[in-house]
Amino acid sequence: MRDGAQAQGHEVMPQLIFLLLIIAAAWYGYRSFKREAARVSQRVRQAEKEAQNRAHGTLVQDPKTGEYYVRKD
DSSP states (O other): OHHHHHHHHHHHHHHHHHHHHHHHHHHHHHHHHHHHHHHHHHHHHHHHHHHHHTOSSOEEEOTTTOOEEEOOO
């Protein structure tokens, strides 16, 4: 009887590990999706600002030379 109870415990363990791996992958995918959505949203907001100002980019000052250049996305 004791061997049967032990065998059932070992049958559940691979299923539990598989379920935990699926949950971890889903969590990682969700975080990646949120990060990408925030990045795209920021770029859209920046493009809307540029369109509103009729600008063709954002000028950024080079700290070494002091010259301005158009920021590359």
